[in-house]
Amino acid sequence: MKATSQHQDTLLELGRIDLQLRRNQRAIDEITRGVEVQAERQLLLVNSEKLLVARNEMDALDLELSRAEADLALVEGRIAKDESRLQQSSNQKDVQGMQHELQSLAKRRGELEDAELVLLERKDVITQNLQVIGDERKEIQARLEALEQQQTAGLAKLNSGQQLLREDRVRSLSQLTPELAEHYEKLFSRGVGVGKLDGLICDACGMTLSGDSLDSARNTPADELAHCGECGAILVR
Numbered sequence: 001m002k003a004t005s006q007h008q009d010t011l012l013e014l015g016r017i018d019l020q021l022r023r024n025q026r027a028i029d030e031i032t033r034g035v036e037v038q039a040e041r042q043l044l045l046v047n048s049e050k051l052l053v054a055r056n057e058m059d060a061l062d063l064e065l066s067r068a069e070a071d072l073a074l075v076e077g078r079i080a081k082d083e084s085r086l087q088q089s090s091n092q093k094d095v096q097g098m099q100h101e102l103q104s105l106a107k108r109r110g111e112l113e114d115a116e117l118v119l120l121e122r123k124d125v126i127t128q129n130l131q132v133i134g135d136e137r138k139e140i141q142a143r144l145e146a147l148e149q150q151q152t153a154g155l156a157k158l159n160s161g162q163q164l165l166r167e168d169r170v171r172s173l174s175q176l177t178p179e180l181a182e183h184y185e186k187l188f189s190r191g192v193g194v195g196k197l198d199g200l201i202c203d204a205c206g207m208t209l210s211g212d213s214l215d216s217a218r219n220t221p222a223d224e225l226a227h228c229g230e231c232g233a234i235l236v237r
């Protein structure tokens, strides 16, 4: 197939454009997959579960605490009532009875106060845990936000680059004859469309040409298209 040296240069330019389009597409696919973003989203999910568990623990504990406080208030109320009755009573038997009951109530109050202390200590632990989980959550969210911004910016840049390359591609194709354009597209759809003969090496496939392949490339007239005997790409000499 005939091709002027200008056409052959255009074919090489087209090859460079297509190579860059493929590279960019791979980069776009990689950013879209967003392995790091996915990892951070997974961490956020785990953190949400921990947060839920800790908040449920806190709710349950607060309920226990309010019950303990109510029990304690009840006992303290009984103690106050008994003490005032004790002061007013002169009946020996009643006094003994009330003193006995006050002893039991004091013991009960002590138990309830101890139980409340245990609950308050557990509340401290859960509060600290919630703080740690909350801090971790903020860090994950900040990293995720930064990564998502990078992702958006990276994609925008690559996509606008692709747009320009596609325009260049259309322009290069229009500078070729329809036959050459069709021939290139056919080769390109199978892999690499064009390469330059760099010494003895076809830079489309990286193979060193020898024997018949090299002879064939060298013997092809300058205004005819040569092809790589290894990969089949148009070989520009």
Ligand SMILES: [Zn+2]
Pocket: 195, 202, 203, 204, 205, 206, 207, 228, 229, 230, 231, 232, 233
């Ligand atoms: Zn080749």
